[in-house]
Amino acid sequence: RVKEKWAATRPKHPPTSLALQHFDAAYSVHLGPLWPSVRCALLSERKYGALFNNFSSDTLLEDLGAQGCRDFISNVETEVQPPEPAVGDSGYQQLSPNIRCFVFPRGDVSRFKPARPDQDGLLGYYLMDAASVLPCLALNVQAGHNVLDLCAAPGGKTLALLQTASLGFLCVNDSSVSRTSRLRKVLRSYVPKQHLTDEKIRVTTLDGTHWGEIERNVFDRVLVDVPCTTDRHSLLEDDNNIFSKSRTGERRGLPQLQLQLLLAGIEAACPGGEIVYSTCTLSPHQNASVVEQALHWARENHGIQLEVVDLRRLTHLFRNTFHFAPDLHLGEMVVPHLAANFGPIYMCKMRRLT
Ligand code: SAM
Numbered sequence: 001r002v003k004e005k006w007a008a009t010r011p012k013h014p015p016t017s018l019a020l021q022h023f024d025a026a027y028s029v030h031l032g033p034l035w036p037s038v039r040c041a042l043l044s045e046r047k048y049g050a051l052f053n054n055f056s057s058d059t060l061l062e063d064l065g066a067q068g069c070r071d072f073i074s075n076v077e078t079e080v081q082p083p084e085p086a087v088g089d090s091g092y093q094q095l096s097p098n099i100r101c102f103v104f105p106r107g108d109v110s111r112f113k114p115a116r117p118d119q120d121g122l123l124g125y126y127l128m129d130a131a132s133v134l135p136c137l138a139l140n141v142q143a144g145h146n147v148l149d150l151c152a153a154p155g156g157k158t159l160a161l162l163q164t165a166s167l168g169f170l171c172v173n174d175s176s177v178s179r180t181s182r183l184r185k186v187l188r189s190y191v192p193k194q195h196l197t198d199e200k201i202r203v204t205t206l207d208g209t210h211w212g213e214i215e216r217n218v219f220d221r222v223l224v225d226v227p228c229t230t231d232r233h234s235l236l237e238d239d240n241n242i243f244s245k246s247r248t249g250e251r252r253g254l255p256q257l258q259l260q261l262l263l264a265g266i267e268a269a270c271p272g273g274e275i276v277y278s279t280c281t282l283s284p285h286q287n288a289s290v291v292e293q294a295l296h297w298a299r300e301n302h303g304i305q306l307e308v309v310d311l312r313r314l315t316h317l318f319r320n321t322f323h324f325a326p327d328l329h330l331g332e333m334v335v336p337h338l339a340a341n342f343g344p345i346y347m348c349k350m351r352r353l354t
Contacts, residue, residue: 015241019234022243027282034325034335038282041336042235042344049130049342050112051156052100053190054163058118060125068110069102072130073137076317095317096141096164101133103321107339123189128156131322131334131345135223135278136160138311138349144168145220150208150265153179155186157225162191171219173204173211180205209260212267212302220273224265226258228279228286231344232336255285262294266304271352274309277331278347287346288330295350309349 023042028035050064052071073095102125104110115123136157141147143166152158153174161170174180184203187196195201206214208224229251234243242251262277269275277294279286291308298304311332315324323337331348 011245014238015243015245016235016238018245019229019231019241019243023231023235023282030284031282031325031335037337038335041338041341042232044338044341045109046129046232046336047103047109047341048112048127049133050102050115050125051128051133051160051163052102052125053115053123053159054098054100054165055191055195056118056122056124057120058116058122058124064102064125067104067112068108069104069112071100072103072318072321073099073101073133095137096166098165099133099137099160099163101130101160103130103342106320109341117189120192121189122192126156126159126186126190129280129342129345131342132156132280133160134314134318134322134332134334134345135225135276135347138314138347139221139223139274139276141167141221146218147171147221147223148211148215148219148265148268149173149223149225150211150261150268151175151225151227152223153183155183157223158183159186159190161223162195167200168220169199170201171204171215172201173206173208175205175207177205209257209264211264216267217270219269222265222269222273222275223278224262224275225278226261226286226290228254228258228281229283231281231283255290258286258290259293259297262290263297263302266294266298266306266350266352267302269352271354273352275306275350275352276347277350278345280343280345282333282335282344282346287333288328288348291330291348291350303354305353306350307353309351311347311349 112127115125117123141164146169147167148171149158150173152172158172229242234241265275277291295306315332322334322342323340325333325335331346333346334343336343
């Protein structure tokens with residue numbers, strides 16, 4: 001018998017096992033009877049969505065249709081009345097007609113082929129968790145808007161925002177140098193040069209927690225897609241895993257970093273501007289608790305009043321594509337499900353009143 005080479009160096013408790021122990025303890029309480037099925041989905045192969053690239057000249061729409069997938073955004077079923085608008089839902093959620101994301105039907109676990117470059121070298125679609133498009137739709141960008149994407153790399157949501165083709169100006173930032181270069185590469189692979197000029201887009205590598213000191217009361221829309229425990233990655237990949245022993249301090253510090261980033265995003269937005277906070281974790285400490293603290297801090301320490309915008313109309317539109325957690329008191333969350341294995345994605349939208 002050949003002794004496997006890695007046996008001696010493999011940690012006794014690999015980060016993926018530590019993550020599972022942690023999630024079993026925390027989420028069996030937080031999600032109750034939902035947790036066993038969510039756990040099963042998280043440990044299974046995830047489903048991707050293909051974010052369609054409107055800048056590519058490739059005639060892929062028919063191809064994607066022929067493969068059996070559909071654009072879940074334009075195919076929303078609206079025959080059932082959405083819930084009545086609640087307090088804080090002061091405007092009907094519009095859907096950008098230009099963001100298109102293809103998915104295979106429920107229960108179909110087919111994979112997308114890698115995207116091909118068109119005659120100009122631009123790729124036809126970007127593969128990402130289809131639920132990641134929801135925070136971009138929730139942001140509801142309107143023509144001419146000045147938009148900030150505070151934690152943007154590697155750039156999936158930036159690309160979705162650029163598809164709207166209605167941005168006035170887009171500021172794209174990420175504090176990591178290596179991830180920002182990946183983001184620049186993504187932009188070059190999907191967006192023609194004439195849409196990446198200094199008049200249209202600015203890419204920076206700054207610590208986003210200080211954004212409020214740089215540009216305050218400026219942006220119509222701010223996306224704060226924070227670093228988190230990336231639950232799916234933490235359960236499946238030992239490399240670069242935030243549950244590794246050496247990263248314990250960093251992991252414990254996440255809620256504080258998330259709060260600082262959200263507060264900076266709130267300060268960067270203009271009065272009347274809208275902010276979407278998003279994560280890819282199920283953890284209430286990184287989701288609703290962060291939002292609650294930010295609302296409190298913004299009011300008490302910065303004199304900024306905010307209202308939480310009800311996203312139930314948006315989630316209602318996509319109820320046949322994603323599974324949403326029932327009865328969250330703040331924000332909405334896509335929970336993984338074996339028949340629709342997207343997420344987790346948490347999002348909460350706020351509007352600045354002052
Ligand atoms: N929005 C990205 C997308 O859709 O592709 C994913 C963003 S990822 C969830 C979080 C990002 O936050 C990471 O790329 C990380 O480098 C960045 N980040 C971490 N700390 C930051 C900070 N203090 N300021 C800005 N970005 C930060």
